Amino acid sequence: MFSKLTQLPADPILGLSVKFKADLNPNKIDLGAGIYKDENGDTPVLSCVKIAERFRLENEKSKAYLGSAGSALFNEKITALMLGDHQVIRENRIRTVSTPGGTGALRTAGEFIKTCTPGATIWVSNPTWANHQGVFTAAGLNVKTYPYYDYENKCLDFEGMAAALKQVSKDDAVLLHACCHNPSGMDLNKEQWQQVADIANQVGFIPVVDMAYQGFGEDLDADAFGLRLMADTVDQMIICGSCSKNFGLYRERIGACSIIGKNAISADIISSVLLSVVRVNYSMPPAHGAAIVETILDSAELTTQWHGELKEMRDRINGMRQLLVDQLVANGVTRDFSFITKQNGMFSFLGIDQTQVQRLQGEFGIYIVGSSRISLAGISPDNVDYLTQSIAKVL
Ligand code: LMR
Numbered sequence: 001m002f003s004k005l006t007q008l009p010a011d012p013i014l015g016l017s018v019k020f021k022a023d024l025n026p027n028k029i030d031l032g033a034g035i036y037k038d039e040n041g042d043t044p045v046l047s048c049v050k051i052a053e054r055f056r057l058e059n060e061k062s063k064a065y066l067g068s069a070g071s072a073l074f075n076e077k078i079t080a081l082m083l084g085d086h087q088v089i090r091e092n093r094i095r096t097v098s099t100p101g102g103t104g105a106l107r108t109a110g111e112f113i114k115t116c117t118p119g120a121t122i123w124v125s126n127p128t129w130a131n132h133q134g135v136f137t138a139a140g141l142n143v144k145t146y147p148y149y150d151y152e153n154k155c156l157d158f159e160g161m162a163a164a165l166k167q168v169s170k171d172d173a174v175l176l177h178a179c180c181h182n183p184s185g186m187d188l189n190k191e192q193w194q195q196v197a198d199i200a201n202q203v204g205f206i207p208v209v210d211m212a213y214q215g216f217g218e219d220l221d222a223d224a225f226g227l228r229l230m231a232d233t234v235d236q237m238i239i240c241g242s243c244s245k246n247f248g249l250y251r252e253r254i255g256a257c258s259i260i261g262k263n264a265i266s267a268d269i270i271s272s273v274l275l276s277v278v279r280v281n282y283s284m285p286p287a288h289g290a291a292i293v294e295t296i297l298d299s300a301e302l303t304t305q306w307h308g309e310l311k312e313m314r315d316r317i318n319g320m321r322q323l324l325v326d327q328l329v330a331n332g333v334t335r336d337f338s339f340i341t342k343q344n345g346m347f348s349f350l351g352i353d354q355t356q357v358q359r360l361q362g363e364f365g366i367y368i369v370g371s372s373r374i375s376l377a378g379i380s381p382d383n384v385d386y387l388t389q390s391i392a393k394v395l
Helices: 014-022 047-059 072-083 101-116 132-138 158-166 190-203 225-233 264-279 288-297 300-330 338-342 354-364 384-394
Strands: 094-099 121-126 142-147 173-177 206-211 237-242 255-260 347-349 373-375
Touching: 047 288, 047 300, 072 094, 072 225, 072 237, 072 255, 072 288, 094 101, 094 264, 101 132, 101 206, 101 237, 101 255, 101 264, 121 132, 121 158, 132 142, 142 158, 158 190, 190 225, 206 225, 225 237, 255 264, 288 300, 300 338, 300 384, 354 384
Parallel strands: 121 142, 121 173, 173 206, 206 237
Antiparallel strands: 094 255, 237 255, 347 373
């Protein structure tokens, strides 16, 4: 049976990390995977996480199964973090399960949609996170794209997006990035969110909001503006959250899939289907990451500490956006890269071609995704000169 297999290419994002580790160039720079790095290029465990882990180590009483929904306290806390004090919580219309990371949330959402409507289509932005297509296809959905980023003018093609969403079927789902669009860094503004929410309401498609970077744009509440507005406007939607980036819990795999129904009775039915989707997939989520997050969010002191650490990460990345643009100018680059300072989160497109991307990697040890997506978190005051000189050379 196995002899029928053919070799597949490495993952376009995770494969880069493997190549980067093997590169012996002392000046190498990793701008590939979306992972926070400090000025020394390290991804340290947050101090609030260390404290929460110590607390769990001393106080955990059992490793018995938690059930397919995972920890009830985590589910309550993460729902409130994503939605704030929202009517869908007060009306008891939302059900949340903990998932193995944000990817687990997306896969669970995909399987849930397929259970509702076999053969359903999910529309994703063009471009979108490289794994969205694979996750939803693996869940049995058809994946189509709507216009989103205007590569030429380095801005949003909102007209194209709105026109496409008006043509979507009411039985389809539409994936939206809550904030810090991956890979373009271009987000909808408040008026555009209102328009998209109105279209969703009129057409009747199911919005699936992927919030993998809450806290990396403006702040925790501002980054959830669109998601909360959508939940105000439509009566059914899906939210996929992740604690990988904002709690720095990447390898612990903790995220959440929340589904909003029309009323409490339909939310209970949704919950039963959601739990059966999880049961036949991975049975139940890992507990450690959830335990850390709920410990932090259940303590006012640890929550304040976490807010401070999250702000530090966000401010450092934003500082690198400006530094990159300034240094490109200082190194004689005449092409306008100022759009990078207007974008949000970890990513932007450099807007260079495949050959230039390959030259950056082969000649200079600078690793960026083939689409020319860079993770700003890999830039530091120490490497920005080498980086911008190298970009200047390949341009
Ligand atoms: C990314 O987009 O780089 C991250 O979300 C990491 C991943 O799993 O692809």
